Structures are given as structure tokens and as C-alpha cells.
Amino acid sequence: MQKSGTGTRGKQVSTVLGRRLGGELQRLRLSAEMTQQQAAEYLSATATKVVKMESGLVPVRDPDIRALCHLYGMTDRAVLGGLLDIAKTDRERRKVKGWWDDGLAPGAASYIAMEDAALRNRQWQLSLIPGLFQTAEYTRAMGVADSLWENLDLVEAVVSARARRQQRLHGDSPLLMHAVIWEAALRQMVGGSAVMRRQLNHLCELAELPNVHIQVLPFRAGGHSGVSGPFNILSFGEDEAVDVVHMDTPRSEIWIEDAERSAAFVGMFNSLSRSGLSPHDSMQLMQSIGKGMSE
Incomplete structure (x- = not known):
């Protein structure tokens, strides 16, 4: 696991992708039993350039x-295509200043830039509604209750940022979103019963979108593999491309960037999904919980 810092320099917000690409190039070089100097000579470059490439700098x-x-003798077109996709996304993120660069904490800005570049987001949530699904009043209620959000102006900045992030769920090339949410998050009375009823209704509306897949992990499912905390799996290409795992804690964030460990989280997510209710049954449960909340 790697803790945040994102390894950024200046406004380079996509260095997670850069490091992932560099790690893949390093792995291929080591498998071919070649040195950085040999790679540099083949490129008619310096060894320093290869070092920076492999470090994602x-x-x-x-x-x-x-x-x-x-x-390196790598002839698999799918692997090459994945590397080229990552490189393209990384270059675009380095040169484009996004709206998220203004007014948000560096960790939040880095995550939002990554989310903006992703094609798919698989998310497991224990106690909160996923940010991309939150209504403004739900986000505002969470912000007021959270001592880490220092003042009301910061709360409103977060509300505004989440509203802009949610635009990724719509449009010509929407984000593919698959969320598994523990039942506790649906019953937690954030902002009171009226706020939660509207939030649950909003979830049901989002579940109708073709690119949104919502499952509830019910209490009756018993013990599960997600007790250690929530996480996101961001994907930047087709199924064979690289996945990056992100976990947010109250005081730091963690990125998992190597294939073996990210695959373990994919396996955990798949297990949670198999234990969850179907999208249809999940919607019925959300509607039932919302109707049962008192005025």
C-alpha cells in the first residue's frame, strides 16, 4: 500500500497513472533481464530519462x-494497448488544468482528477452514500457534522464540487458506476428523516440510469469481507487494463497501484457484489426504508 502523497510536482495531478505506467515498464524490463542503461541506449536517450519514466515523474x-x-519482447497487443491508454490519459491530465484544482485540498483534487479520467468506478461503502450519489442536502448535513470540514464556506465548496463530479454520470460518455452499499448507510439518519427520504428516492432514480448499477448488502448477509473499510476501484480502459484502488481515511488517503494487490480488491468487490441483493431487490429495499422513515 502507498499512502498519499500522490507524488505530484506542481500541478501534475495524474502521477498515480504515471507511476502505474512506469511500474509496468519496469516490470517488463526486469522480465527481459535488461538494465536501465540498455533501455536508454535503445531509445538514444540518457539513463536518467528511463529512471524518470519508470518513476512516473x-x-x-x-x-x-x-x-x-x-x-523487451512484449508482443501482446492488449497489454500494449493498455499501456498506451494509460500514457494518453496521464499526458492529458498533466497538461489540462481542471476545475478541481481551485479551492479543494490537494488530496481531494488528485482523486477527482483521477475519477474524471476513469471509465469505470466500482465502489464499496460501509456507512455513507457514495459521493457521486449524494444529494446536496445530504452532503451539507455530513459537512456540518464533520469537524474536519472547518467552516461553512468549505462545506459549500464540497457540495459544489460533488455536484460537478456527478455530471460524470450523464452525457455522451458517462462513467460506469457500480456501487455496493451496506444497509447501514441507508438507515443512518443523516440530516433527519426528510433528508434521508429524498436521498433514498434519489438513489432509486439514479439506479434507473443504464450506466449505474446499485446493490445493497443487507444486514442478513452476515459477515463479509468489506469490514475493514470502504474503497474505490478506478478503471481506465477495458477489462484487461490497469485498475487503481483508492481508500480515503479521516486523516490520509491510500492508493494501491500494483496489479497483484489491486486484483485482491477486485476479488473482494466481486465477493461483496455476489453477497448483495440484485439491483431490483436493492431498489425495493431502498424504497421500503424510505417509506418507513417517520416525518
Whole structure:
């Protein structure tokens, strides 16, 4: 596991992707039993350039990726395509200043930039409604109750940021969102019964979107593998491409960027999904909980 810092320099907000790409290039080089100096000579470059590429400190050009894959004997087109996709996204994120760069904490800005670049988000939540699904009044109620959100202006900045993030669920190329939510998050009276009824109604409306898949893990499911905390799995390509896991804690954030450990979280998410209710039954439970909340 790697704790936040994101390894950013200046306004480079996508260095998680840069490090992931660099790690893959390093793995291929080591498998080919070659040194950084040999890779540099093949590229007609310095060893320092290769070091920076493998560390995720610089954007990597497509011709360099293709050349290194050829040198390392990597002929799998799917793998090459995944590396090129990551490199393209990383370059775009490095050069474009997003709305998230203004007024948000560095950790939040880095996550939102990654989410904005992702094609798919798989999320497990224990006690809160996922941020992309929250109504403004639910977010505001959480902010007022959280001592880490220092003042009302900051609360409103977070409310505004979440509203803009939620635009990713709509449009021509919407984010594919699959959330598994523990039943406790649906019953927690954030902001009171009226706020929660509207929040649950909003969840049911979102569940009708073709790109949104919501499941509830009910209390009756018993023990489960997600007790250690919530997490997101961000995907930047097709199924064979790299997944990055993000976990947010009250005082820090954690990124998991290597294939073996991210695969373990994918397995955990799949297990939680199998234990959860179907989307139809989940909607029925959300509607039932909402109707049962007193005025």
C-alpha cells in the first residue's frame, strides 16, 4: 500500500497513472533481464530519462512505449494497448488544468482528477452514500457534522464540487458506476428523516440510469469481507487494463497501484457484489426504508 502523497510536482495531478505506467515498464524490463542503461541506449536517450519514466515523474510518449515493448519482447497487443491508454490519459491530465484544482485540498483534487479520467468506478461503502450519489442536502448535513470540514464556506465548496463530479454520470460518455452499499448507510439518519427520504428516492432514480448499477448488502448477509473499510476501484480502459484502488481515511488517503494487490480488491468487490441483493431487490429495499422513515 502507498499512502498519499500522490507524488505530484506542481500541478501534475495524474502521477498515480504515471507511476502505474512506469511500474509496468519496469516490470517488463526486469522480465527481459535488461538494465536501465540498455533501455536508454535503445531509445538514444540518457539513463536518467528511463529512471524518470519508470518513476512516473515525466509523461511518456507513445513511440517510446512501443520501442521499449519491442525491446523487451512484449508482443501482446492488449497489454500494449493498455499501456498506451494509460500514457494518453496521464499526458492529458498533466497538461489540462481542471476545475478541481481551485479551492479543494490537494488530496481531494488528485482523486477527482483521477475519477474524471476513469471509465469505470466500482465502489464499496460501509456507512455513507457514495459521493457521486449524494444529494446536496445530504452532503451539507455530513459537512456540518464533520469537524474536519472547518467552516461553512468549505462545506459549500464540497457540495459544489460533488455536484460537478456527478455530471460524470450523464452525457455522451458517462462513467460506469457500480456501487455496493451496506444497509447501514441507508438507515443512518443523516440530516433527519426528510433528508434521508429524498436521498433514498434519489438513489432509486439514479439506479434507473443504464450506466449505474446499485446493490445493497443487507444486514442478513452476515459477515463479509468489506469490514475493514470502504474503497474505490478506478478503471481506465477495458477489462484487461490497469485498475487503481483508492481508500480515503479521516486523516490520509491510500492508493494501491500494483496489479497483484489491486486484483485482491477486485476479488473482494466481486465477493461483496455476489453477497448483495440484485439491483431490483436493492431498489425495493431502498424504497421500503424510505417509506418507513417517520416525518
